[in-house]
Amino acid sequence: MDALWGALGAGFASNLGVLVLGAIAGMIVILWDWRVALAGVLFLQIGVGIVLVQIHQVPGVLVVGQIVAIVLATAMLALAATSTSATGSLHHAANWPLRLLALLFIVGTWWFIDPGYALPLFSLAETDLVIWCAICGLALVCFSGNPIVGGVAVLLWCTPLYAVAAVLLPGSGLAVMVGIAELLLVLACSYLALVEPAGAIDPAWRVRFPLPRAERRLAVIAQPSPAAITPAVSPNSGVPAGRDELLEKSA
Amino acid sequence: MNSATLVLPFLPFLLALYTSAAIASFLLRTWARWTALVGAVAAGLLSFGVWQLDFNDPQLLLPGGWSLDMVAPVERFGYTFQLQQANMPVLALNLLITACALLLATRSREHNAFPALAWFLLAGYSLLALTTAGTKAPAMGAPLVLCMLAAIGVFALQSDRRTDPSGPLRTLVPPLLAAPLFLVAAWYIDQIPLNPQDVVITQTAGMLLGLGLLLLLAPFPLHSATPVTAESAPPAAMLLVTLLQQLAVLHLTAQVLAAYPFVLWATDWPIWLSWLGLLTTVWGGIAALGALNAGRLWGYAALSDWGLIILVLATPGLRSWTLAVFLFSLRVISMFTAAAGLTTLEQALGSLDLRRLRGVGVRMPWNSAAFLLGVLGLVGFPLSAGFAGHWAALITLAEVDWRLAAMVLVASLGAVIGIVRVARVMFSALENRTVPRERPFGTALAITALAVTIAVAVAPQLLSALITRALAAFG
Numbered sequence: 208m209d210a211l212w213g214a215l216g217a218g219f220a221s222n223l224g225v226l227v228l229g230a231i232a233g234m235i236v237i238l239w240d241w242r243v244a245l246a247g248v249l250f251l252q253i254g255v256g257i258v259l260v261q262i263h264q265v266p267g268v269l270v271v272g273q274i275v276a277i278v279l280a281t282a283m284l285a286l287a288a289t290s291t292s293a294t295g296s297l298h299h300a301a302n303w304p305l306r307l308l309a310l311l312f313i314v315g316t317w318w319f320i321d322p323g324y325a326l327p328l329f330s331l332a333e334t335d336l337v338i339w340c341a342i343c344g345l346a347l348v349c350f351s352g353n354p355i356v357g358g359v360a361v362l363l364w365c366t367p368l369y370a371v372a373a374v375l376l377p378g379s380g381l382a383v384m385v386g387i388a389e390l391l392l393v394l395a396c397s398y399l400a401l402v403e404p405a406g407a408i409d410p411a412w413r414v415r416f417p418l419p420r421a422e423r424r425l426a427v428i429a430q431p432s433p434a435a436i437t438p439a440v441s442p443n444s445g446v447p448a449g450r451d452e453l454l455e456k457s458a
Numbered sequence: 459m460n461s462a463t464l465v466l467p468f469l470p471f472l473l474a475l476y477t478s479a480a481i482a483s484f485l486l487r488t489w490a491r492w493t494a495l496v497g498a499v500a501a502g503l504l505s506f507g508v509w510q511l512d513f514n515d516p517q518l519l520l521p522g523g524w525s526l527d528m529v530a531p532v533e534r535f536g537y538t539f540q541l542q543q544a545n546m547p548v549l550a551l552n553l554l555i556t557a558c559a560l561l562l563a564t565r566s567r568e569h570n571a572f573p574a575l576a577w578f579l580l581a582g583y584s585l586l587a588l589t590t591a592g593t594k595a596p597a598m599g600a601p602l603v604l605c606m607l608a609a610i611g612v613f614a615l616q617s618d619r620r621t622d623p624s625g626p627l628r629t630l631v632p633p634l635l636a637a638p639l640f641l642v643a644a645w646y647i648d649q650i651p652l653n654p655q656d657v658v659i660t661q662t663a664g665m666l667l668g669l670g671l672l673l674l675l676a677p678f679p680l681h682s683a684t685p686v687t688a689e690s691a692p693p694a695a696m697l698l699v700t701l702l703q704q705l706a707v708l709h710l711t712a713q714v715l716a717a718y719p720f721v722l723w724a725t726d727w728p729i730w731l732s733w734l735g736l737l738t739t740v741w742g743g744i745a746a747l748g749a750l751n752a753g754r755l756w757g758y759a760a761l762s763d764w765g766l767i768i769l770v771l772a773t774p775g776l777r778s779w780t781l782a783v784f785l786f787s788l789r790v791i792s793m794f795t796a797a798a799g800l801t802t803l804e805q806a807l808g809s810l811d812l813r814r815l816r817g818v819g820v821r822m823p824w825n826s827a828a829f830l831l832g833v834l835g836l837v838g839f840p841l842s843a844g845f846a847g848h849w850a851a852l853i854t855l856a857e858v859d860w861r862l863a864a865m866v867l868v869a870s871l872g873a874v875i876g877i878v879r880v881a882r883v884m885f886s887a888l889e890n891r892t893v894p895r896e897r898p899f900g901t902a903l904a905i906t907a908l909a910v911t912i913a914v915a916v917a918p919q920l921l922s923a924l925i926t927r928a929l930a931a932f933g
Contacts, residue, residue: 327645341638348631352624361634368638375645379594380536381602388605388637392630395612399623402616 216261219254225336228254232343232363236350237307239300241288244359245281251340252277255366258333263374269382273369276386277362280393284358287397292405300350309350313342328374337367354403358396365389465517467530469539469588473581475504480577487570490563494573498560501580505553509927513543537592539585547928548587548709551790552702556580558794559698565801565900566692569617575610576698582607583702587709597713598644601674604633604706611699615691625686629699632676632683639670647718657724664720668727671714674707677734677768678741681761685745688757693797693804696753701790704764708786711771712779712932731772736862739765743837743869746876752803752810752829755880756796759836759873763789763844766866770851775858779932783925784918785847788835791914792843796832798907799825802900806893812880817888819881822896824904826884830877831911837873843911846918 218224228251235247256270300306325334344363347356365385372382479500483493516528531540541549556576563572586603589596608630615626646663653659673680688696714721721727742762749755767785770778800810802825807814819826831842838848848870856863896904914920 326642327649352622352627354623354627357627357630361630364634368641371638371641371645376594376598376641379599379644381594381599381641384599384602385637388602388609391606391609392634395609395630396627398613399616399627402618402620403623404620 212257212260212267215257219257220261222332224254224258225332228258229336229339232340233310235359235363236310236343236346237303239303239306239350239356241284241355241359244356245285245288248359248362249277249281252362252366252369255337255340255370258336259370259373262330262333263328265373265377265382269373272383273373273386276389280358280362280389283390283393283397284355284400287358287400288355291400291403300353300356306346306350309346310343313346326371326375329370333370337370340364340366354396354399357399358393361392361396362389365392464524465527465530466520466524467532468518468526468528468541469530469532471526472584476577476581476584480574480581483573483577484571487574490570490573491566494560494563494566497573497577498557498564501553501557501560505550505557508541508546508553509550511541511546513546531590537596538590539588540590541588542590543930545587545590545709545931547931548705549584551705551928552580552583552587555698555701555705555790558790558797559694561903562694562697562794562797562801563692565805565903566694567805568619569614569692569695572614572617572692572695575614578610579607579614579698579702582610583706586706594644595647595717597710597717598640598647600706600710601633601637601640601670604674604703605630605637607706608633608703611703614695615687615699617692617695619690619692621690622686623690625683625688625690628683629687629703632673632680635680636670636673639666639673643667643670660720661724664718664724664727667714667718668721668725668730671707671711671721672727672731672734674710675731675768677731677765678737681738681741681764684761684764685749685754685757688760689751689754689810691753693753693756693800696757697793697797700760701793705786708767708771708782709931728772728774728777732769732774735765735768735770735772736865737765738762738768739866740869741765743872746837746873747879749876749880750812752800752812752815752880755876756793756800756829756833756836759796759833759877760789760793762869762873763792763836763838766838766848766851769855769862769866773855773858773862776854778854780925780929781847781851781854783928783932784921785844785851787921787924787928788844788847788914788918791910792832792835794832795835795843795907795911796829798903799827799829799832802896802904803829812883814890815880815884817884817886817890818893819885820888821893824896824901824908828904828907828911830881830884831908833877834874835911835915837870837877839870839874839877841915843914845915 219228231247231251235244238244253274256273259265260267260270323331325331326337329337340363344360347360347363351357365388369382369385372379372385376382479497483497486493511528513529518526518528520526529541531538533539556579560573560576563576566572582603586600586607592599611629612626615629616623643663643666646659646666649659650663676683684700687700739762742758742760742765746755746758746762749758763785767782767789770776770782770785803815803818803822804810806822807818835842835844838844838852852863852866855866
């Protein structure tokens with residue numbers, strides 16, 4: 208077991224390994240595909256766990272427990288994603304160049320400000336990695352209100368949470384609590400994905416300024432009807448009425 | 459063995475009660491209304507019993523010579539749980555809020571699993587309040603527990619409804635953001651005794667804790683879960699999840715500020731929070747002006763009220779737990795009154811959109827009045843339950859800076875205009891003739907809620923005994 212951790216640790220706990228893990232976190236945001244995201248977050252958390260064992264001597268059994276939790280969590284999200292037909296809100300997240308630009312802006316700002324802050328007991332590279340994971344998680348939440356994406360964001364955000372609990376507060380049982388919390392949070396996200404209506408509300412319809420009138424509010428489109436597909440123009444908003452359905456059909 | 463000497467600890471008994479109530483409610487979910495009603499009575503009685511507990515004589519005699527030791531500590535997983543004078547008011551309030559939510563759930567025909575979820579949530583929040591010691595300070599792990607409870611709350615808020623899930627999803631964000639800050643702060647706090655002269659350690663710990671508390675309090679711009687959820691979730695679930703979570707956060711804030719006072723003096727936490735509290739209350743008031751859904755209007759009014767509580771807690775020179783607890787008590791009453799009206803209206807109309815509410819006041823006057831008076835109470839309108847608290851807060855705020863008080867007043871005015879707009883729609887000519895008339899139980903519930911609201915509005919001193927005792931947990 209120790210030999211296995213050592214061999215894997217030599218790979219991940221290097222500059223290149225940390226860079227690869229960071230790149231995976233970034234790719235999750237840029238590619239915006241739930242399959243890639245789930246595989247990526249699984250790989251990322253396993254990699255971070257191995258780094259913790261290699262550098263901080265976190266007990267291997269604790270990391271194995273965390274890996275089991277993350278496998279279960281990603282399996283739950285994958286099952287929810289394959290079981291639901293409501294993927295409308297999954298695609299409301301701008302396009303990949305915009306997401307790439309957003310990440311580049313964050314990286315540029317980070318480099319420019321250069322806070323030079325390292326978490327206690329962590330190296331600067333490790334700190335950058337876990338903070339980067341957290342930023343990517345936040346970016347996912349900011350770009351989309353989709354529960355599957357939300358679940359991936361939770362898992363990304365839990366990466367620093369787990370690292371901090373395992374390294375800074377050993378023996379407190381908080382690392383185990385992080386795993387349990389992760390499972391519950393992902394369970395909630397999976398549930399939300401399953402109950403999401405087929406035609407989720409497009410945020411563009413919900414702009415309500417200046418003082419709105421009751422007619423401007425559109426109901427949730429539960430089932431696309433032939434009338435909804437007609438690209439009529441709403442008298443109040445000036446936005447084509449069946450825009451989402453048209454986009455989905457053309458996709 | 460002499461059975462007369464057998465003393466049972468209360469907490470395992472309480473947890474067994476919660477668990478069996480949750481399991482029974484789930485198994486009997488076909489009769490969800492009855493399980494909700496029985497649950498409401500049980501939670502209400504338990505709340506009264508806990509509130510009446512005499513800590514000088516904590517043994518409760520049971521039939522058969524047995525007795526319950528109400529304050530016996532219980533240790534599990536390295537943590538100690540104990541009912542103390544300092545956490546008793548929180549436990550009693552948790553029970554009371556759950557009783558109110560279960561009572562409202564008797565009016566609902568959907569989501570049969572709500573009573574079971576309510577008991578689970580109550581068990582979680584009660585355990586959080588009752589945790590008194592651990593390998594690490596319990597407050598440091600509290601955001602993680604709040605994450606778990608927020609995840610369970612999502613099931614209650616969504617209630618199997620096929621509606622936009624973004625509101626319940628957003629409720630997960632604040633505790634999740636706060637959790638790592640508390641964990642890192644715990645490490646720094648452990649270092650303080652080792653380096654008592656190092657001011658940087660204290661400042662860093664204070665900054666992290668302050669930021670963590672700020673995120674948990676979810677002021678503007680982290681507020682969005684409240685109005686969105688108020689629009690999409692059943693009012694009973696919204697009432698339960700929001701109030702339990704906010705009470706837990708207030709209790710945690712009191713614990714942290716008492717144990718680590720450097721959060722106040724070593725950081726700019728009070729200034730950040732007072733500005734964000736002000737923004738929250740102003741935004742709640744302004745946004746209520748344009749709400750097109752009665753649930754969302756309720757959410758914005760509640761947000762405005764929450765902003766005032768944050769402001770009262772944070773503003774230097776104004777900080778007063780007495781006022782904060784008073785405002786929170788009035789908040790519970792106003793939110794319950796509004797939710798009582800909303801639950802019946804939603805059941806009758808199928809939706810709380812303004813279009814559906816046209817003329818509903820003609821057919822359902824008591825529930826419409828309960829909703830309107832409850833929402834008015836949340837913005838401190840005169841002759842409503844919230845007026846006394848808001849007035850006291852405004853007076854105290856004006857003594858610190860009259861401009862802040864003026865801004866709060868303008869925000870409340872905005873909300874009142876929004877409420878008047880909805881009231882005009884509700885009491886206009888009835889268009890939908892299929893709207894049913896109120897049934898006796900719904901009317902009785904609305905009248906009870908109205909009676910409580912009016913009683914507190916007329917005589918707010920009715921709450922003084924409650925607040926004096928509750929201050930043991932906060933002051």
